Amino acid sequence: MTEKPLDNISLDMPVQFLKGVGPARAAAFEKLGVKTVADLLEYYPRDWYFAPEPVKIEKVKLNQTVTLVGIVESTDFQYWRKPSYFEAYVNDETGSCRIIWFNSKFLQGKIIPGQKLIVWGKIGQYKHQLQLTNPKFVIVEDDEIAADSFSGPVYPASAELSSGQIKRIVRQSLEKIVELVPEFFDAGFLKKSNLAERQKAFKWLHNPEDESQVEKANRRLKYDELFLMQSALALRRYKVRNFSRAAALECTELIDKRIRKRFPFLLTEDQDKVIGEIVSDLAKTVPMNRLLQGDVGSGKTVVALYAALVAVANKMQVAIMAPTEILAEQHFINIERYLKNSDVKRVLITGGITGEKRKEILDDIQSGDTNIIVGTVALLQEDIQFANLALVIIDEQHKFGVHQRAQLRKDATPHCLVMTATPIPRTLAMTAFGDLDISVVKHSPPGRGQIITRCIQPKDLPKAYEFIRERLKAKKQAYFVYPRIVDSENGEVKAAIAEYENLSKNIFPEFNVGLLHGQMAGDNKQKIMDSFRKGKIHCLVSTVLIEVGIDVPNATIMVIEGADRFGLAQLHQLRGRIARSSSKAYCLLVAQTENETAKSRLEIMERSNDGFEIAEHDLKIRGPGELLSSRQHGLPDLKIANIIDDFDLLTLARKDAFELVEKDPMLKSAEHKNIRAELGRKFADSLGLVDVG
Ligand code: ADP
Ligand code: MG
Numbered sequence: 001m002t003e004k005p006l007d008n009i010s011l012d013m014p015v016q017f018l019k020g021v022g023p024a025r026a027a028a029f030e031k032l033g034v035k036t037v038a039d040l041l042e043y044y045p046r047d048w049y050f051a052p053e054p055v056k057i058e059k060v061k062l063n064q065t066v067t068l069v070g071i072v073e074s075t076d077f078q079y080w081r082k083p084s085y086f087e088a089y090v091n092d093e094t095g096s097c098r099i100i101w102f103n104s105k106f107l108q109g110k111i112i113p114g115q116k117l118i119v120w121g122k123i124g125q126y127k128h129q130l131q132l133t134n135p136k137f138v139i140v141e142d143d144e145i146a147a148d149s150f151s152g153p154v155y156p157a158s159a160e161l162s163s164g165q166i167k168r169i170v171r172q173s174l175e176k177i178v179e180l181v182p183e184f185f186d187a188g189f190l191k192k193s194n195l196a197e198r199q200k201a202f203k204w205l206h207n208p209e210d211e212s213q214v215e216k217a218n219r220r221l222k223y224d225e226l227f228l229m230q231s232a233l234a235l236r237r238y239k240v241r242n243f244s245r246a247a248a249l250e251c252t253e254l255i256d257k258r259i260r261k262r263f264p265f266l267l268t269e270d271q272d273k274v275i276g277e278i279v280s281d282l283a284k285t286v287p288m289n290r291l292l293q294g295d296v297g298s299g300k301t302v303v304a305l306y307a308a309l310v311a312v313a314n315k316m317q318v319a320i321m322a323p324t325e326i327l328a329e330q331h332f333i334n335i336e337r338y339l340k341n342s343d344v345k346r347v348l349i350t351g352g353i354t355g356e357k358r359k360e361i362l363d364d365i366q367s368g369d370t371n372i373i374v375g376t377v378a379l380l381q382e383d384i385q386f387a388n389l390a391l392v393i394i395d396e397q398h399k400f401g402v403h404q405r406a407q408l409r410k411d412a413t414p415h416c417l418v419m420t421a422t423p424i425p426r427t428l429a430m431t432a433f434g435d436l437d438i439s440v441v442k443h444s445p446p447g448r449g450q451i452i453t454r455c456i457q458p459k460d461l462p463k464a465y466e467f468i469r470e471r472l473k474a475k476k477q478a479y480f481v482y483p484r485i486v487d488s489e490n491g492e493v494k495a496a497i498a499e500y501e502n503l504s505k506n507i508f509p510e511f512n513v514g515l516l517h518g519q520m521a522g523d524n525k526q527k528i529m530d531s532f533r534k535g536k537i538h539c540l541v542s543t544v545l546i547e548v549g550i551d552v553p554n555a556t557i558m559v560i561e562g563a564d565r566f567g568l569a570q571l572h573q574l575r576g577r578i579a580r581s582s583s584k585a586y587c588l589l590v591a592q593t594e595n596e597t598a599k600s601r602l603e604i605m606e607r608s609n610d611g612f613e614i615a616e617h618d619l620k621i622r623g624p625g626e627l628l629s630s631r632q633h634g635l636p637d638l639k640i641a642n643i644i645d646d647f648d649l650l651t652l653a654r655k656d657a658f659e660l661v662e663k664d665p666m667l668k669s670a671e672h673k674n675i676r677a678e679l680g681r682k683f684a685d686s687l688g689l690v691d692v693g
Contacts, residue, residue: 009173011038011180020169028160040170041177041202044221044640045153048214049136051120054150057095060123060130067120067150068097068132069140077108090117097123097130099137116140118149141165153206170206178203182674184224193652196220219649222641226650229638230434230657231667231675232683237289237435238665244413246287247316247390251279255313259306262338265445271299274439278307281415281437282391288415291433294441295611296421296576297448301334303441304393307417312344312371316390319414321377325350325522326529327395330551332374346372349379352522389414396420421576422569423611425619427643430654444579449556451579451609453587455563455602464559464588465507471557471586472511472538478557480541481574483565485517494561500541511538518543544574553581563589564598568618572611597621620644 009018015034016026034040054067070092077086085100086107099119101107111117121135140149141164148171155166181199190197196204196216201224204217260267267275274292281288294300308318320335322328332348339346347361347370364370368387377394392414418436429438456464468478480503482496496517504513514537516528531537533552540555544566558578563571571589578585589602604617643650660672667676 009037009176009180011036011041011177013037015040015169018169019172025161025165025169028158032156032158032161037173037177037180041181041206042639043155043166043170045155045205047154048208048211049138049151049154050210051118051136051138051150054118057092057097057130059094060097062123062125065120065122067118068092069116069118070097072111072113072115072117074113075108075111077105079105086111088117090119095130097132098126099132099135101134111137111139139164148207151208153208167206174203174206182677184227184675184678186671193223193656194219195223198224218640222646223649223653225638225641226646226653227657228675228679228682229431230650230654231660231679233431233434234658234661235665235667235679238661240289240435241286242665244287245285246413246415247314247388248285249282249310249314249316249390249415251282251310251313255310258313259309262305262309262342263302267302268299268441268443268445270294270441270443271303274303274441275306277437277439278303278417279310282307282310287413288391288417288437289435290417290437290439291424292417292419292439292441293423294421295423295444296573297579298421298441298444300419300421300441301331301395302338304395304417304419305335305338307391308372308393309344311391311415314390316388317365317368317370317386318372318391318393319386319389320372320374320393320395322374322395323377325376326525328374328376329526331395334551335372335374344372345370346374349373349375349384351376351379391415391417394418421573421611423615425612425616427616427619427647427650430650431643434654447582448579449581449583449585451575451585451587453575453589453606453609455589455591455599455606458590458592461590464590467586468557468559469508472508475535475554476557476583477532477535477537477552477555478539478559479555479577480539481558481560482541482543483562485519485543496541496543499561503539503541508539512536513539513541516540516542544570551580552577556581556583556585557588558586559588559590561590563602564591564593564595568601568604568614568621569611571605572614575605 014026014036015021015029016023018037018040021029029035029040032043034043051067052065054069057068057070060066060068068090070090073089073091073096075086075088078084083102084105085102086104088099088111090097090099117137117139119132119135119137121132124131124133138149141162152167153163155163157163157166178199181202183198185193185195189195196219198220201217201220204213205221208214208217278288278290278292281290292300292303304320308320311318320328320331322331328350329348332346335346345364347364349358349361353361361370362384365373366385366387373384373386394416396418423440424433424438472478480496480499482494482499484495486497487495496515500513500515512531514528514532516525516532520528528537528540532540532555535554556578558575560566560571560574566574575585575587578587587605589605591598591602593599601617601621604614608614608617641649660667660675664672667673667679
């Protein structure tokens, strides 16, 4: 085995050169993601235990909390019992103790006769025998029990490398390794923020004396992880703001007046506030990088159009991008409504426009004749030459597409406004979207009807249909939404096509029922949507397609089947479609589920109409994983901190990080050298931070 003297140890040295690690173990470590000494240091335990001093079995008393050390004599899995339990007898030469673990089938093959076991818990009794119930335990791998066997970390292990082995390897070199760990902050700051020293934190993480050291270690290391992430975001933001320039777009009183005349209503207080924020951004040469969030129907499009018209008034071009053609068309129709008789030149580009016509459109864009260009994100990212693109507006509906932001920034640096109808919970606003400015339209325009949401079971449907029939007779319209277009193989999930047949033939034969789904041809879809808009179709059966782009105030009923298959944010989004007039609207969530979590999840929809509240709930239930994957924010995933559980720490770290970057934007000063080096090590690839200074 190659073994360097420990004096030469360094953080980027392969673990193979550590005491107790040869090529085989190094390979096993690599499978766990540990290549270097630094990786090992950051290999976080999944748990810690602190067993009391062991006592001999003959000495134990009833109800005493004790640690026993003994040999496993026999084991059995009592699977026919209810609840089932795993049973073991442990003997320490002074006596024997029965141990049971309920519902622990996984212990089969894990705890086996002949093993040495450390167990600790409260002594009970079973038919005159001593018994421990559900005690914590450690399997001793060596014959000899070291003094440190009774406490320490439990590491995520593999078949080739047990937690105990990792523990021993880490311990052997810990003192030396920890000495290499750089500190980021001065003593005053640490004290003020109630943070342990970084070297101590690592020592306590891997070799704590008690629970409080574990706690302190975790607090410090979680803080560091969040702080580094936030610093990276702050730097990215600084770079965008200071190394690229946008056209300054002025909004004079006259311009403001002329734009407002376009709207047949007064703007709401929220709209005015948000427009103020945008106008002040546009006036600067720092490119705007703003997220505009607000529920469906809250009036974002109007705000976006205002911003677009400011650019047009400054003789510059605007691109409005939507995720789908349907939505792009919808935007275009909306814009047309407001721009009737205006000489603003606007165009909708779709995939269907080809040949001469397309060439003409592209020429007009390139010459600068066209002011507002509407299309899908995909289309507008193709090779369209703009004469003077000053503002890009991206409607994400409910998707968060941070890549697209990044891509757009490559060539020119237009101002950028991203609209999203999914309220972004505070936690995500601080992380995935941490480098954006955020504007919120909280309150919808007045005169919106209330939505009454009810969760029902499939067996309640006949009653629901009668209720709906009454509304249809009163000339209202309804949506029926299904999770799928066609049946799944097992027929568990109701599907749009089959239910369309059922609803049109059996349930509502006296009304017109229409079908709309993603696999239909474009003009066919358009025809169906037009008929629904004109009221010729009374019931529209659909997949989630209607989520984007349909705006029919008279439709005030929505039935969502298989509701448990949708995310809460998505359900909220969907039902937003029926709050487009002053009438009361009804949303029925149909789900066949006995699962309590699923039920209580849906019941949130009955209780709350607040998109933010719903999004926070959704995040708590599903975890940030999907929303906060590195795909979304372009940063490596967090290893120890959790943005929901550690929200307070996140808030603190964010404040500190942004203050730091404000004070020393390039992290040039000597006191920030270590932070800078660590950021380089962690984020160089993902953020392109290498060139920061
Ligand atoms: P969003 O884009 O947020 O879904 P829109 O901008 O499309 O919302 O507005 C939804 C509906 O509300 C549209 O029919 C629009 O004409 C109307 N609207 C928007 N702002 C106002 C306002 N200030 N007063 C009255 N109606 C408004
Ligand atoms: Mg809209």
